[in-house]
Amino acid sequence: xxxxxxxxxxxxxxxxxxxxxxxxxxxxxxxxxxxxxxxxxxxxxxxxxxxxxxxxxxxxxxxxxxxxxxxxxxxxxxxxxxxxxxxxxxxxxxxxxxxxxxxxxxxxxxxxxxxxxxxxxxxxxxxxxxxxxxxxxxxxxxxxxxxxxxxxxxxxxxxxxxxxxxxxxxxxxxxxxxxxxxxxxxxxxxxxxxxxxxxxxxxxxxxxxxxxxxxxxxxxxxxxxxxxxxxxxxxxxxxxxxxxx
Numbered sequence: 001x002x003x004x005x006x007x008x009x010x011x012x013x014x015x016x017x018x019x020x021x022x023x024x025x026x027x028x029x030x031x032x033x034x035x036x037x038x039x040x041x042x043x044x045x046x047x048x049x050x051x052x053x054x055x056x057x058x059x060x061x062x063x064x065x066x067x068x069x070x071x072x073x074x075x076x077x078x079x080x081x082x083x084x085x086x087x088x089x090x091x092x093x094x095x096x097x098x099x100x101x102x103x104x105x106x107x108x109x110x111x112x113x114x115x116x117x118x119x120x121x122x123x124x125x126x127x128x129x130x131x132x133x134x135x136x137x138x139x140x141x142x143x144x145x146x147x148x149x150x151x152x153x154x155x156x157x158x159x160x161x162x163x164x165x166x167x168x169x170x171x172x173x174x175x176x177x178x179x180x181x182x183x184x185x186x187x188x189x190x191x192x193x194x195x196x197x198x199x200x201x202x203x204x205x206x207x208x209x210x211x212x213x214x215x216x217x218x219x220x221x222x223x224x225x226x227x228x229x230x231x232x233x234x235x236x237x238x239x240x241x242x243x244x245x
Contacts, residue, residue, distance in 0.1 A: 005032065006032050020200075020204045020207050020208070021207075022093035022095065022096050026095075027069070030069055036187065036191065036192065037187060037190075037192075039183070039234040039235055039237055040234040044232060045071050046075065048072045048132055048134065049076055049079040052075070052079045052130055053080065053081060055129055055161040056076070056080045056082045057082050057085075057129045057157065058084055059084045059127075060127055061088060061125075061127050061129070062085060062086070062088065062128065062129060062131075063123075063125060063132065064076070064087065064090070064132045065131065065133050066090070066120060066136025067089030067115065068091060068100065069103055070089060070103045071134075072132050072134045073089045073115075074109075076130070080110075080111050082129070085111050085129075086114065087111055087113040087114070088113075088114050089104075089114070090117075090120050090123050091115075091116075092118060092119050092120075094117055097115055097117040101115050120140075121140070121144060121148055124155070125155025125156070127155070128152075128155045128160055129160050129161070130160060130162075131163070132162075132163050133162070133165070134163070137166055138210055139207060146222065146223070149162075149219050150222075150223045156244045157244070158244055158245065159244060160243070160244045161242070162220075162225070162241070162242040162243075162244075163239065163242075164239065164240055164242070165232075166210065166216065166239075167236055168210055168211060168212060168236055168237070170213075179235045180236060183237075186235065213240075217240075224244070224245075225242040226243065226245035227243040228240060228241070228243075
């Protein structure tokens with residue numbers, strides 16, 4: 001595989017900034033884009049692998065919902081020690097799925113992996129010991145999020161783990177503005193220009209709708225999760241775990 005390309009999608013001025021899509025152009029630069037845009041991303045991926053070692057049980061399924069290029073899937077595959085398990089990744093972007101399959105096939109592993117092109121809302125979650133939503137729930141229509149979390153909880157085995165990573169909106173306006181500024185500083189430090197930051201923000205406005213941490217916790221509680229806790233936050237990016245009773 002060729003090395004990842006540098007993200008310059010928004011480096012020149014667009015006459016009209018279109019809604020962000022995970023198309024072939026984004027796929028080409030996605031590893032660079034996400035590492036320069038999401039603080040703590042590598043820590044989250046590494047921890048997903050470590051959690052799979054702890055929570056994945058024999059004779060169970062593991063799901064990566066919105067698997068993109070398969071970073072979380074590969075992290076789990078490398079760490080899972082349970083026997084007779086299956087990893088299932090799904091993404092609705094044909095370009096992502098095609099490249100993800102290449103990434104998965106490039107690394108050997110004991111646990112079999114199936115990568116599916118489709119909508120995660122349509123996938124049956126069953127006999128699951130671990131489910132990952134790594135920066136994907138924020139792209140689902142808000143009115144469909146509770147039903148998806150409910151379905152995941154019902155498909156998890158007792159003691160099973162759901163991990164959710166998201167960009168969040170702080171309910172306090174002062175804190176929200178501060179966290180946003182700190183995130184923009186992070187992107188500037190990683191080489192993004194003011195034009196790139198502004199145009200990327202415009203492109204995401206209509207497709208990525210963020211929740212507050214309180215909303216996430218309430219949704220998980222309503223679904224029936226007994227144990228919920230954030231384990232990571234940097235600026236306005238966080239990750240939490242939810243464990244089924």
